[in-house]
Structure formats: C-alpha cells, structure tokens
Amino acid sequence: MPDARLVLADGSVFEGRSCGIEGRADGEVVFNTSMTGYQEMLTDPSYAGQLLTLTYPMIGNYGMDPAAEESSRTQPAGLIIREAAAFPSHLRSQGSLQSYLEARRVVGIEGVDTRAVTRRIRRHGVMLGTITTGETAAEALARVRALPGYDDANWVSTVTTGEPYDWDHASAGALYRVALLDGGVKRNIMRSLAARGCAIRVFPADAAARDLLSFDPDGIVLSPGPGDPRLLAGMIGEARHLIGKVPLLGICLGHQVAARALGAGTFKLPFGHRGGNHPVRDTVSGHITITAQNHGYAVDPYGLDPAAYVSHINLNDQTVEGIAMRSEPLLTIQYHSEACPGPLDNTVIFDRFVGLLAEVRGGVR
Numbered sequence: 001m002p003d004a005r006l007v008l009a010d011g012s013v014f015e016g017r018s019c020g021i022e023g024r025a026d027g028e029v030v031f032n033t034s035m036t037g038y039q040e041m042l043t044d045p046s047y048a049g050q051l052l053t054l055t056y057p058m059i060g061n062y063g064m065d066p067a068a069e070e071s072s073r074t075q076p077a078g079l080i081i082r083e084a085a086a087f088p089s090h091l092r093s094q095g096s097l098q099s100y101l102e103a104r105r106v107v108g109i110e111g112v113d114t115r116a117v118t119r120r121i122r123r124h125g126v127m128l129g130t131i132t133t134g135e136t137a138a139e140a141l142a143r144v145r146a147l148p149g150y151d152d153a154n155w156v157s158t159v160t161t162g163e164p165y166d167w168d169h170a171s172a173g174a175l176y177r178v179a180l181l182d183g184g185v186k187r188n189i190m191r192s193l194a195a196r197g198c199a200i201r202v203f204p205a206d207a208a209a210r211d212l213l214s215f216d217p218d219g220i221v222l223s224p225g226p227g228d229p230r231l232l233a234g235m236i237g238e239a240r241h242l243i244g245k246v247p248l249l250g251i252c253l254g255h256q257v258a259a260r261a262l263g264a265g266t267f268k269l270p271f272g273h274r275g276g277n278h279p280v281r282d283t284v285s286g287h288i289t290i291t292a293q294n295h296g297y298a299v300d301p302y303g304l305d306p307a308a309y310v311s312h313i314n315l316n317d318q319t320v321e322g323i324a325m326r327s328e329p330l331l332t333i334q335y336h337s338e339a340c341p342g343p344l345d346n347t348v349i350f351d352r353f354v355g356l357l358a359e360v361r362g363g364v365r
Contacts, residue, residue: 002017002018002022002133003015003016003017003018003133004016004017004018004019004022004109004131004132004133005109005131005132005137005140006029006051006080006109006112006117006129006130006131007129007130007132007137007140007141007144008029008120008127008128008129008144009127009128009129009141009144009145010120010124010127011141012120013137013141014109014112014113014116014117015111015112016109016110016111016112017109017110017111018107018108018109018133019079019081019084019097019098019101019108019109019110020078020079020098020101020102020105020106020107020108021101021102021105021106021107022107022133022134023107023132023133023134024107024130024131024132024133024134024135024140025051025077025078025106025107025108025130025131025132026051026077026078026128026129026130026143026144026147027049027050027051027076027077027078027128027129027130027150028049028050028051028126028127028128028129028150028296029050029051029053029080029117029121029126029127029128029129030047030050030051030052030053030121030126030271030272030274030296031052031053031054031055031114031117031118031121031271031274032052032053032054032055032274032275032294033055033056033274033275033276033277034054034056034274034275034276034292035056035276036056036062036276036341037276037340037341038054038056038059038060038097039064039065039068039069039100040068040070040186040340040341041054041076041294042074042075042076042079042106043068043069043070043071043072043073043074043075044070044071044075044184044186044294045070045071045075045159045184045185045186045224045225045226046075046184046224046225046226046252046253046294046295047075047076047226047294048075048076048077048155048158048159048184048226048227049077049150049153049155049158049226049227050076050077050150050226051076051077051078051079051080051129051130051131052076052078052079052080053080053081053114053117053118053121054079054080054081054082054114055114055115055118056082057082057083057114058082058083058084058085059081059082059083059084059085059097060084060085060088060096060097060098061085061088061089062088062089062090062093063088063089063090063092063093063094063095063096063097064088064093064094064095064096064097064099064100065090065092065093065094066094067092068340068341069187070186070187070188070340071159071185071186071187073104074101074104074106075159075226076106077107078106078107078108078109078131079101079106079107079108079109079131080108080109080112080114080117080131081108081109081110081112081114082110082111082112082113082114083110083111084096084097084098084108084110085097086098107131107133108131109131121271122270122271125270125271126150126270126271126272126296128144128147128149128150129144130143130144150227151227151228151268153227153231154227154231154232155184155225155226155227156183156184156205156225156226156227156231156232156235156253157205157206158226159183159184159225159226160182160183160184160204160205160206160225161182161202161203161204162204163204164201164202164203164204164207164211165201165202166199166200166201166202167180167190167194167199167200167201167202173197174194174197174198174199175197175198176197176198176199176218176219176354176357176358176361177198177199177201177215177216177217177218178193178198178199178200178201178217178218178219178220178221178357179200179201179203179212179213179215179217179219179220179221180193180200180201180202180203180220180221180223181203181205181207181212181220181221181222181223181235181238181239181254182202182203182204182205182223182225183205183222183223183224183225183232183235183253183254183257184223184224184225184226184253185202185223185224185225186223186224186336186338186340188338188340189221189223189224189251189337189338190202191338192337192338192347192350193221193350193354196350196351196354197354198219198354198357200221201215201217205225205232205235206234206235207238208238209238209239209241209242209245210241212242213242213245213246217246218246218247218357218360218361219246219247219248219249219329219353219356219357219360220242220245220246220247220248220249221248221249221250221251221254221353222239222248222249222250222251222253222254222255222257222258222332223251223252223253223254224251224252224253224254224294224295224336225252225253225254226253227253228266228268228297229253229256229257229260229266229297230260230266232257235257236257236260236261237261239257239258239261240261240262243258243261243262243325243328243330244328244330246329246360247329247330247331247353247356247357247360248329248330248331249330249331249332249349249353250330250331250332250333251332251333251336251337252294252295252333252334252335252336253295254332255299255322255323255332255333255334256295256297256298256299256334258323258330258332259299259301259304259320259323259332262304262305262307262308262323262325263303263304263305264299264300264301264302264303264304264320264323265299265300265302265303266297266298266299266300267297267298267300268296268297269295269296269297269298269319272294272295272296272297273293273294273295273298273314273316273319273334274293274294274295275292275293276290276291276292276293276343277290278290278291278292278293278314278316278335279291279314279315279316280312280313280314280315280321280322280335281312281313281315282311282312282322283309283310283311283312283313284311288315289345289346290343290345291321291335291336291343291345291346292335292336292343293334293335293336294336295334298319298320298334299319299320299323299334300320301320301323304323305325307325307326307327307328308323308324308325308326308330309323309324309325309326310322310323311323311324311331311332312333312334314334319334320334321333321334321335322334329356329359329360331349331352331353331356333346333349337349337350338350
C-alpha cells in the first residue's frame with residue numbers, strides 16, 4: 001500500500017501505510033481502548049468529525065458483518081490503527097477491513113505506533129490532525145493549523161435524521177410509544193427499546209417539543225451524538241419544555257442536553273472517555289458497573305436545579321455519569337447503556353425507563 005502519514009497540530013508526524021483509500025482526512029484525533037467493536041465504532045455517529053485511533057494492535061481480525069452496523073454509513077473522518085488483519089476469520093464475516101474502508105471511501109492509516117499517538121493525546125489533550133497520502137509533512141501541518149476548531153462546528157446537524165421516521169423493527173403488539181430525539185442515535189438503542197415493547201418514532205434534532213409531544217408518547221429519549229453541547233441551544237431549550245411532561249431518558253449527549261436544560265454546565269475533557277472499561281458508581285445504591293463510553297465532554301453539576309441530583313459518578317475521575325430528578329420521571333446516563341458490542345452490565349437502564357412508562361401511564365395503553 002502507498003505510504004501515508006498522520007500529522008498532528010502540535011507538529012508530531014507518524015509515518016505509516018495507507019489503509020482504505022488514498023487522499024486525506026482531517027479531524028480531531030481521539031483514541032478508544034476497546035478490544036472489540038471496531039465496526040460499531042466506525043458506524044457510531046458520535047465520532048463524526050474525528051480521526052479515530054484504536055489502541056488494540058490488530059483491527060479487522062474477525063472481519064466485517066452488516067449486522068454490526070450502528071448507522072447507515074461510516075462516521076469518523078478517518079481511521080488510525082497499528083495493523084489491519086489481512087485474513088479475517090469469523091463465520092459471520094463478509095469481507096476484510098480494507099475492502100470495507102475502500103467501499104465506503106474512508107481514508108485510514110496503518111503501521112502507526114498507536115501507543116505513541118495515545119500517549120501524546122493523554123499528555124497534551126485531543127488536537128486536530130490529518131491523515132494524508134499526497135503531501136509532505138510540512139504541507140500537511142500548515143493545512144492542519146489553518147483548519148477550523150472541532151468545537152466550533154455543530155456536528156449533530158451532520159448526523160441527525162432529516163425527517164421523522166418509525167423504527168421498523170418494533171416488536172408486534174408494542175405496549176409503549178417512545179419519541180426519540182436524534183442527535184446521532186445508535187441502532188442498538190432502538191433495538192433495546194423495541195425488545196422491551198416500545199414502538200419508536202425518531203425525530204430530527206431540531207424538532208420542537210410540541211412535535212414530539214404530538215406523537216402522544218409514553219416517554220421520550222434524548223439520544224447520544226457528537227460535538228459540543230454548548231452549541232445546541234435550540235435542542236436544550238426544547239428539552240426544557242419536555243421535562244415533566246412524560247418520562248425522559250437522556251443518553252450521553254442526551255444526558256448533557258438534559259443537564260444543561262436543568263441549569264448545569266458542561267466542559268471539555270482533556271482526552272475524553274472512550275473505551276469499554278470505565279467503572280461507574282450509582283450514588284443511591286452504591287452499585288458499581290463497568291461501562292462503555294464515547295464522549296469528549298462532561299457535565300459540571302454547579303447550577304443544577306435543586307430538584308435534580310447526581311445519580312452516577314465515574315470512579316476514575318469523579319466526573320458526573322448520570323442525573324435524576326426527585327419529583328419527575330427523568331433519568332440520564334453519560335455512558336452507553338446499550339454498549340454494543342459490550343459490556344452488557346448497563347442495559348438495566350432500559351428496564352428502569354420502561355418501568356417509568358408503566359408507572360406513569362398505568363401499563364398497557
């Protein structure tokens with residue numbers, strides 16, 4: 001494969017080989033420490049606008065499976081890996097990582113010391129970078145330093161649905177109606193709700209509260225998604241009108257939106273939480289679970305409405321991992337409850353949410 005290089009905004013240069021198509025890809029460089037789930041990550045809308053570095057040394061070893069897709073397209077701007085498996089082995093595999101990236105026109109690089117990339121990001125924070133096959137390091141660096149900042153773009157607008165639609169995998173005889181505000185939803189969230197008897201209608205991120213409520217939902221879900229929640233003033237304002245109307249579940253970005261609607265702030269983490277092994281403690285029960293996470297921003301609880309409280313804490317850095325309300329049916333979590341491909345410790349949040357639907361609406365409609 002042709003030579004390629006990764007150039008970071010601080011001047012760091014990492015040489016490697018092209019993986020996917022030739023060209024260039026620009027974005028915020030982040031890393032994920034999960035050992036599996038590369039296809040789920042490649043189709044996770046929360047990675048829009050980012051160059052995804054995978055720390056596990058071999059990627060593509062179990063091939064590619066259409067059933068693992070979490071959205072209709074690849075989402076990261078580019079992919080950075082140590083080694084792409086040339087010969088995948090799995091009974092459900094339908095092709096190699098290389099053929100997958102080529103078919104979807106993704107620019108990637110392999111042969112990079114991803115440990116060194118990760119150490120640099122951990123020490124200096126996430127930064128812009130580029131993967132390029134046709135420029136010198138100096139040319140690429142000059143271009144990277146002229147790029148607009150990642151935090152200046154509304155990435156949700158690039159991944160949300162254009163029109164409302166009904167999730168077509170609902171179980172027969174669904175008991176509950178759920179409106180989902182799409183900031184960059186993963187399919188497994190909808191699968192998880194459907195498996196618990198929910199019929200789901202998905203709405204664009206700029207939908208008004210009255211549009212969601214006109215569906216006469218039993219509950220509302222604010223989905224995960226990419227980017228800085230401070231740029232989502234419209235979404236936050238509409239979420240404020242939804243609180244207290246019906247049970248509400250916020251996940252990841254949806255958690256941040258709900259928190260800001262309740263008076264809290266948000267801030268950017270130095271290098272984010274991205275991996276499958278983050279310990280989280282429930283502040284009420286004391287129960288600790290291992291969670292999958294993918295976010296670069298966190299909630300600052302200062303200013304949070306006194307009617308709400310912090311329900312979950314990250315045990316690595318004590319950041320807020322969930323909020324709830326004392327008198328209203330609202331739950332939020334910062335981690336990925338559906339955790340596709342895993343761990344599966346936290347799918348119970350969907351059971352709690354459906355329990356709220358049953359409690360508020362009296363069960364069967």
